[in-house]
Amino acid sequence: MTTVLIQDLEPESADIGVPAHYGDPMREQRTLDTAVGLVDRSNRDVIAVPGVERASWLHTLTTQHLSDLREGQGTELLVLSPNGHVEQHAMVTEDGTTAWLDTEPGAGAGLFKYLTMMQFFTQVEPRDATAEIAVLSLVGPEAAATAARLLGVELAEPRVFDVPGPKFAAGSVPNEPTALYEVRAFDGGLARRVPLGVDLLVQRERLDDVLGKLADVPRAGLWAYEAVRVARKLPRLGWETDHRTIPAEAELLAPAVHLDKGCYRGQETIARVHHLGRPPRRLELLHLDGIASDHPPAKGTEVMLDGRAVGFIGTAVRHYELGMVALAVLKRNVAPDASLLVGESAAAIDAD
Structure with missing residues (x-):
């Protein structure tokens, strides 16, 4: 082997x-x-x-x-x-x-x-x-x-x-x-x-x-x-998080955050964002076309929309069924059907 x-x-x-x-x-x-x-x-x-x-x-x-x-x-x-x-x-x-x-x-x-x-x-x-x-x-x-x-x-x-x-x-x-x-x-x-x-x-x-x-x-x-x-859209510390990430942006609330316990460091931000229901960013699975490049983009590569950065790539891989895919943290207001660009590759948000 x-x-x-x-x-x-x-x-x-x-x-x-x-x-x-x-x-x-x-x-x-x-x-x-x-x-x-x-x-x-x-x-x-x-x-x-x-x-x-x-x-x-x-x-x-x-x-x-x-x-x-x-x-x-x-x-x-x-x-x-x-x-x-x-x-x-x-x-x-x-x-x-x-x-x-x-x-x-x-x-x-x-x-x-x-x-x-x-x-x-x-x-x-x-x-x-x-x-x-x-x-x-x-x-x-x-x-x-x-x-x-x-x-x-x-x-x-x-x-x-x-x-x-x-x-x-x-x-x-x-x-x-x-x-x-x-x-x-x-x-x-x-x-x-x-x-x-x-x-x-x-x-x-x-x-x-x-x-x-x-x-x-x-x-x-x-x-x-x-x-x-x-x-499976499971985030990883340091890949799908950066220095500004709050738990709701990386889908870490369900497995790791109890929203009704006593005080802990950072709790006020978590409660405020959750009750407003509007985290600034969200985690998405992107499908990359892989035509311009067959190499998955590097961690931290910017996700572009109409010439402006709207997020970053965390982990990008070649999947045996899905092709080239990546987890990305995107601004909340990016439309689900937006035509995105990651490096030289066109990208689309997973519909599921």
């Missing part, structure tokens, strides 16, 4: 350290979309938060309702600036003694610094656990069944609450995480059910053992994972 690493193709990428593909990216995409494949995401940063006050402490610092987070639960959280802009996004996995926060490669240092600054006299002991834990992902419609068969963990479907409408009644949002991902321990780590499949938080010292149990699962590279993520 040919293994091509990200750094062999994109040496400046934030995703260096994991395979881009194993020789056939399109076949790998199809596997993730129709069956199940194993993706190496071990370059993700991981922060461990043990301590008896971890749930209430994280509840006060982040956008998610975590005060009653229990063993066997996972969710998502954001850290916002005082003005409500997204600074950090992390997945949460609670095992009964520690809340494990995994985030984008390179983002862990900022998250760890913030948590350490806010520790004060709270009974928590955050630490950088990237050297302890590797993240792998079983992706596809057969992911949960594969985890049950090979790792012995039964995991319920993810549950994500709908975002309440503007001016919703106080108390109408349940006092629990807005996204709930079941977590189960297995020999060598933790399994977390997520929208794309099952994430595995594996003890690095047990990585070979776990990979051995999963030896029959087809491998897929990060390129295939990203293509599936883009098609």
